[in-house]
Each structure stands twice: as C-alpha cells, then as structure tokens.
Amino acid sequence: MDRASHATTGGTAPGRGLLRFLTCGSVDDGKSTLIGRLLHDSRTIFDDQMAAVRRDSLRHGTTGDDADLALLVDGLEAEREQGITIDVAYRFFTTPARSFIVADTPGHEQYTRNMATGASNADAAVILVDARKGILTQTRRHSHVCSLLGIRSVLLAVNKMDLVDHSEAVFDRIVADFLGFAGQLGFASIMPVPISARYGDNVIHASSNMPWHRGPTVLGHLETIDVDHGRADMPLRFPVQWINRPDAGFRGAAGTVASGVVSVGDAVIVAASGQQSEISRIVTFDGDRQTARAADAVTLVLAHDIDLARGDVLSHPQARPEVANHVAANLVWMGDEPMLPGRSYLARIGTMTVPVQVSTLKHKIDVNTLDQRPGRTLRLNEIGLCNILFGQAVPIDAYAANRRMGAFIMIDRATNRTVGAGMIDFVLRRATNIHRHSHLINKQARAARNHHKPCIIWFTGLSGSGKSTIADLVERGLHAEGIHTMLLDGDNIRHGLNSDLGFTAADRVENIRRVGETAKLFVEAGIVVLCSFISPFAEERAMVRGLVSESEFVEVFIDVPIEECIRRDPKGLYAKALAGKIANFTGLDSPYEPPVAPDIRIDGLQDSENVAASRIIAYILERCAP
Template sequence: MDGTPAYRLPDDEGASRHGAHRALRHHEALPLLRFITCGSVDDGKSTLIGRLLHDSGSLALDQREALARDSARLGTQGGALDFALLVDGLEAEREQGITIDVAYRYFGTARRRFIVADCPGHEQYTRNMATGASGADLAVVLVDARKGVLPQTRRHSRIVRLLGLKRVVLAVNKMDLVGWSEARFRAIHDDYRALAQALGIEEVHAIPLSALHGDNLLVASEHSPWFTGQPLLPTLEALPALEPPAAAAFRLPVQWINRPHQDFRGVAGTVAAGRVAVGDTVQVLPAGTRATVARVIGPGRELAAAEAGQPVTLVFHEDLDVSRGDLVVAPGSAPVLARRLRADLVWLDEAPLVPGRRYLLRVGPKTVPAQVVAIEHQCDIHTGATHAAGALPLNAIGRVELELEERLPLARFEDERALGAFILIDRASHATAGAGTVVEAIAEGSGRAYAQAFSLGPAERAAAKGQQARCLWLTGLSGAGKSTLADALERHLAARGRHTMLLDGDNTRTGLSKDLGFAPGDRREHVRRLGEVARLMVEAGLIVIVSAISPYRADREAVRARFAPGEFIEVFVDASPETCAARDPKGLYARARAGELGHAIGIGTGYEPPLAPEVHVSTDATSVEASVAAVLAALGED
C-alpha cells in the first residue's frame, strides 16, 4: 500500500454531500403522520402496506430483490410479487400467511413522512393491535368487500375510538372480487358509517380499492369511474396529524434527570403540550413547587423556547427535588391530582380482570401500584350495549374504577392524551395486562371515599391476642363438608385460646347478603362481601374461617388479592358429586333434579375447583379429625 486511498471521492463530492444534507433536512421538515391498518383476518392489510411501499418508490434495490426471491419461494401469488411479505417479517407469519406482531414501516413522499403499523387481525392478538393504535393519528380500517363489516372490524373500531382516534379511512378492499360493484361499496360504507356514528368516530373517508392490483392506491382506478373521491395515498397526504392545540397548557412529563457532572442538573423529556420559554415560571407536580426556567436545551443546541413534540432539557434557576415521572406544567393550569379514576379499558391478559386485583399503572414515565375497585360494566362489541360484569375476560372492553397508592396528575383522555392514557402491568410477569383511557380523574375531597390511615395496625392487634391473624377460606361443592370442617376447626382453635370468627355462606345470606339471589352476578357479589368482611376481621387480629361454595375461581383470587401475602389460606374441601348428592344436607340436589332451582351452578356443573390450594382435603375417605389436622398444620398450629 502506498497510502493512496483505494477509493477516490469525485471532485463534486462536496457539493453532492451538501445537496444530500439539504434534501435530508427538507425530508425531516415534512409533516409526519402515524397511522395503523386494522380489520379482520385476511382483509389484506399487509398486502396494502407492501403495495404502498412498492408503488411509492420507498423500497431500496436490495429490498426489491429480496421481495422477488421471497415471493418465488414463499409467495401466494403464483410467482408474482407477494407484497404482504414486505411486512410479515416473522417466520411464523410467513409460514401461516397471517400477521402476528405489529410491523412498523417508514416511508415518505414529496408531501409527507409516514409511520404505518400493520396490526394483526386475529382476535387472540388484540393486545398487539391496541399497542399499534396507541400512538397513531388515524386508522385505516380494511374491510373485505365480499364479507362486509365483521365482528373483529367492530372490535378494532371500538379500540381505535377508545384510544382517542376519531378519524378513519375505510378501505373497502378486494373490490375486484365483487366486480367493482358500486352498490356493494355503498352498502358497506353505510353499515360502517352507522357504527362510526355510534362510537363517536367523527370522520370516515371511504375508498374502494384492490390492494393486490394497486387500484385506487396512488392514482384513480379506471375500474371505479363512479368513485369521485381521492385515492388512498393522496388522502393520507392531505389529512392533518393530531397535534395539540397551540393554546394548550404546557406539559412536560419528566423522563430522566440529566446530570452529566456535578455542575449541571437538568430535567429532560418531550414537551407533550403547549410551549415553554426561557424565563417562564413553571410548577412541578405532584409536589407543587415552582421554579423559573433558566435554559431550554434542545438536541445539540440552546433554544429560546420549545413547543409540543420537541425533546428538551430544562434547567431551573432554583434547586428543586424533581424525579422521573414528575410533571412540569404551567402554573394555574395544573391537572387534577387524583388517587382514584374511572376508565375505559381493553383487557389484554389471559387471566381475567376482577375487582380487588392489584396491578402497576403506568402513565407516561410514571408507574404506581393500583387496585381494581369495581367493574362498572362490559361493552358488547356487536351492539355497543353495556351490561353488568363480575370480570373482564381477554379482549373484553369495559369501564372500571381504579385506586392508586399515590396521587397522580391525570386528565380526561378526551382533553389531554398524555395524561389520560395508561397501561396496567401484571406485577408478577411485568406483561401489559390492559390499556385504558381516563374517563374521570377523581380528586381528593370530591366526595368520594378514601382509605384513612390510623396509628394502630393489624399486626399490633394480632400481637395483643397472641396469634397471627389469618383467613381460612373453605370452598367446595354443597355437601362436601365445609360447614362441618369449619365448625370443628373453630372448636379446636378456641380450645387453644385462639380468637376466631366463623363466617358461613348460608348464614350471612340472612343478613349481609339478604338482598342477593343465586344468579352468577349475585354469587360474585356475595363472595366479594364475604371477602371484605373477612379482611376487616383479619385486620382486627382474628383468625377468620369462611365456609362458602364460592364457585368461581376468579372471585376467590380477587378475595386473595385483598390480603397480605400469607394471610389467605385456601382450603379445597373436596368430595365427589355422588357423595355430595347422597349427603344432600339442604335438599339442594333433590330440588335441582326436580327443576325447582333456577341457578344450580355450584351444586354440580359450573364449580371451578382451585388449581393450587394451600390445603386439599378429600372428605370421601378422610375423617373430620384428619382434615382438621391438615388445616392446623398449614396454620402452624400442629
């Protein structure tokens, strides 16, 4: 080597480089639109995005070559380009021909930059669809022209609206398979427009198209001369992004504390709304302290001011205690500091949401422990009607009330997206369990009930009695022997000088639950009440024995969640249905056989046995004395 570079830059390289930089700056200055594609299975979402990328010239040479190779090997178009392969990147997606995870793609035109999220259509991947919708400006909802509006189309549209999107582009796809029928297009448009009106979706831009063949994607198709609207891409170029109003109050969620050395301390985050300038007075929540902005620092340079969407570091004249998750706001415009909230929620976990369960709630960068206080209702995705529910299963949408362990600045999602959107996180797995939007932030002192702390705690009350307070929850079929075992247990504990209380499911129905029947919802409420009374008695230092069928596993788990670890001991009193029917101490089985009981659940079919009880006793072959000994051993009283 003689020191001469192997590659010599052309003489005009400097000019070319400056030209490239100018082009890049021009591109970055273009407005950005984030949108999702969603709908039912096989509506053609991935094909639509792939065709947009291809026809808009957004693919590099190597991507086009890879598409051709993959189409020949894995494609479904008989050797022609299979545009869905540009988006379905997972091996399982390509093998099955379905979208599983959210696929994000970036592309641009001379008028706009785009980030598009291709969302799965299968119901089991609803959680992924909700993730994709959470940061979008609008939704492109695909409908197969042959099938029309399907249940998953309705589910996705409800989630889209729940997450604050009020604009939808209705892409009626596969019009070539219905002969480009104008009547069919109009019927689907009318059907979806009725749904949108019921949901509060304010704008619907309907476009007939064929994603596979590129009709009405970039330019008007000759196959639909009756359609006078704009094709898909020009429509997306023209629609404005969702920007906070210019007059919005200043909001900066604190992402981290920027402290590169001991002489510099800044508060870093992205301006969520409003404007901040050097010299402004701001307020830090929840502490409520005030400060004056000394510097506004953007990426690599000092700024006089910053607006919504800009990442900044603020430096204050005052030395304040500010932490990640705090909120910097303009004084006089502070949001509600709330420990309770009502919210619309889409449930994304396999385990159902039940009242009493505890989760972590995250709003922006702030995470706090939260508890489900109540489920107000569940929404029927087909009709939009609401009905009472004791639990929210996977993919259900409902309204809930939550209680937080500390105050948070919150706002209605309709008013402020940054302070009104949250996720619930499972405390054990750290998986996202639900996504919600705030309907009402309930300020302290608003007339709602809040827990009051007192100086004497449960541990001191139990210590005064010389025991460890526990809840023994006996569950099983009617006739399994719960009441017999509970009575014997209490006598053994009393003989040892323990302070106890026995709550029998039937006895408490004469007073505590006198207003309840035996329908599933009434049974759930009965168990909830028993659990609350038992918890209060455990806080009083007692050993509480509850004897109740409590047929639903989720309800028992909700009660368990109300106790501290180790306080709740589930005892499965097991006996075969034949043994229970033979004993039939209350005549319930005989009445059920005679058709006299309208809700016989929990007597035979419908009972959900515990999966992992602390104690499991079978009264078919085990004596009462042996069963008592097993429970006492679990209590540490053997």
C-alpha cells in the same frame, strides 16, 4: 395528477413531517397487500427483497404466478405458513411529501389487543373493506376500537374493486353503510377511496378503471392528512421521568413535555403536592433553551429545592390537571386470564407505577353493535366501562382531551404481563387524600392506650389444614397476655358481611378485599386482628398486606399437603367435592397458590396445634411490644 413523481425514497422527513397510521380490516381484505403495494410503488422495496418475495410466492403465495406482495409484510414464519397476519408489524416509507410509519394490524377477532396496540400511537386509520362483502362485523369492531383509541381521521379503502367490475354503485352502497354506523363514532374526517391493492388502482396512481372516482388516491390523501396534534396549544403537562443528579451541583428533572409549552421563568406547580417553583433552566446536550414544547425531551432545573420525583407532573399553577384516585375508564382487556374486579393489579400511568383495581365493571361494550351488556368480568379482547381505583391519587386529564395524561396500562402482579389498556373518561371523585383531615386520635394514640401495637395475623392454608383451630388457640393465648384481639374467619364473615358472595374466582377476590378492608379498620382501632381464610391467591394476600404498613402484617402459612387434608376432612367437604357436589373447591378444581416467603410457616404434619400456636404467640408478642 401525475403520481409517478412520487417514485423515490431519497432524503428523509420532508415538509409535512411524520404520519403514523394503521391499517385494519377483516381477514383477506388485503391489508398486507395494500401495504406491500404502497412500499413497492413508492420504491421502498429493494430488488433482493423482491426476489425473496418471488421465491416465497411459489411456496406460500396466493396470487398464482404474480408476486404476492403480502409476503413483504407477513414476517413471522407462522404467518407465512398460515397466510395470515398474527402480530402488529411496523413498516416505513417516505415520499417527497412526508414520511410514514404504518402499523399493520391483524383482522382476526381474537387479536383485538394487537389492533388497540397499533391504534394507540396512530394519527389516522385505513380501514379496509372487501367490495364483495361490504361492511362486516369486524369492520364495526375495528372502527370502534379506532374511535375508542382516539383516532380522528379515517380512510375507508374499499378494496378488490376489480372483482365487482369497478362498479360505482357497489362502492356508493358500501360507503353509505359505513357512514350509517360510523356517525356515532366521532371521527373528524372519513375519506372513502375505491381501490384494487393487487393491481395498484388508486393506491398511488389514479385508476383508469374507475374514472368516476373524483377523490384522491390512498397515498394522495395520506400525504395531506393534517396531523394537528395541537399538543403545543394544550395546558402544560411535564411528567417527571428521571431525576438527573450527577453531582451536588446539578439537579434536574428529565422528561418529555407531554403537552403545552414551558419557558424559563415560568411558575410551575407539582400537581399532587401543590408545591410551587419556577423554571430556572431548560437543559439539553445541544445547549440551554428558552422554551420547550410538546414532544421535546429536555431537563428542567427548578429555582427551589422542592420535593420532586419520578411520577410527579409539573404544570402551570393556573391550569393544573385533576388529581384523583377514582375514575371511570374504558378498559380493553388483553390478558388470557379474565379481569377480576377487586383484584390488585399495577397501573402504568404517565411515569407513575401504582396499585390499581377495577372497583366496578359498569357494563361491557358489544363492539359489534355498541350495545351495553351487563357482566362481572372482562375476558381477552372484551371492552368495558369500569370504575377504576388507583392506590394513590394520580394527576390525570381525560383521554379525549390529552392522550398522554389519560391513558394507562394494567400489569398482572404475578406474571408481569400487560393485561389491560385503559382510557380515562372522567373523574368520579375528587381525591381527598392530599387534604385528608388528620384526626386528633389516631392509630398511634390508640396503640399507646392499649399498651401494644396493632397488626393483622393472616392465616392461609387449605381447607382442613387446621387454620381456625390454631387461630383460636393463638387468640386465647394473646388475650391471656392482655392483648386486644378480634378474630375474622370464613364462617363469621361469609354468613354476614359477605353473604352475597359465592366461590367463583371473582367472588373469592371480592371476599378477601372486604375482609382486608375490615381488618384494616380494626388495625386503625389498635387491635390485633386474626384472619383465618383459605385465601388461595397470592395477589389478594399481597393486596391486604399493602393496606397496612409493612410491620403490621404477619402472614402465617399452615402448610399441610392436600392428600393429608383430604384424609382429615373434618367437615366432610372434600368427600362432597370429590363426589362432584361442590364446584370450585380449592386444591381440587380451584388453584391454591402457596406463599413463597411467609413470615411464619407451620409444618402441619410435624407440629402439633399447640406447638404451632405457642410459636405464633411468641412472635406476635415481640412484634406488638410497645
């Protein structure tokens, strides 16, 4: 086939429409060179860019006197200096047949998160293999990440065929190896192509060096991949993105149709609340429409004035998504700090932002072998199957069925960094929240009987700061005032309920989670519950605060400098820790994050324990007055 006719960039968006694909492979397999070659041979590279590449090739190039096409793609200074690709880069080119967006993703093991990023929006993957090296550990890793992220079309590019004398036997062996392990990955199509990216063989033009290859070239195949999103044939999902209410006369739900088709007159239902209405208008700047389909950004006007907000999902009543708060999901960890089960993070799912925690790490997945490994945490670039608990019921579909409804990201509450990417596998428990039974005797009824409101008084501070002593005094004072109290502290909890936990970061998080849940039950029972725990992490304290209503949580910071605590050392613990006999000791080799805005701050150097207790008692009596 004459591919020379492809050499043009004129026009935009022809026939088949856009294909988003990513390239992945190990270091030096030639990904950047392949993309450079595609851009160069499809004439997307301009003369001044090529001149710059020739200049740079003399400084950084690895191809001798030839222009190093990889330099077209490796954009960041550090990459050019080190000759590697460290971040996802997006490239664009157009042929008469279709437009392409290429995500170039790094081959280094430590950058799996970037690969997952590139794969999340891709329809197809080009997986590169060095003909001299064959299938490597990283080939398996990248293939698995592609599979996990829902990519169904794979082009296996066996590169550097010029270095193995264009041998058909070498090619066949590598293809057989790949098919051997990729069989379990659920790819719908795998197209192997022998290439030499450096010289352009079988990239755009069919190679005369490999007349035995009867299949397509790389571009030839990419041009024909059928991007059957099928999104329009799936059930309607419309996540409400923004309520457009410019004046009293207009109220519309702006958003992008995630899947399916919606028409004027359709009955629709809000997934979480079950409220129903009807589509009265589909509004766009270009005029009202009768119908909107998957990927259309529109504004829906409903016939009834029902409660509707960002985060809600509209569907047809006969095909609703599940509404659940407990799911099993594959989680790719992207944070520098390890994932801690029980820690409260934020999740972005659809257009919702909700609290989320990993309730259980069921197993880690060894992406090289697909073996399941036990583990308590996930570190950067590790993948695991987890039970995920959302802070509220969320409308979802499984990721395999609907990418837009089954994907979520996890965000660290303190740093706001994106630390995880999740793909929902299945719902663990139907959420009972919506139809939760309302008991006749509730918190309010118990509070009325007790003649005071309940709350949690949370004492935090270093070991030896005097938390427990002050908490004792406070409880005694409150009791004398007729307040119903209960005191939870490290000693009575760690010897019983939490006797299975140690002092690693993961165990500390779980310790506080259980204490929080226990305290919440006491609050339900109408009791003022005093909790005295070092509780070093701000996120866990925030998590407990989130378990009860805002007025029911009082944070008391017993502020004593570490030097003073070491001097006091009432239990001799600091002496032991400093002698190396206790590991993970807060303030020494384990961090303490002081509260930024506690409800009460006690200056442990200035205030006596009795003065401190009186202040807290006065505050609580006012807060809990009926």
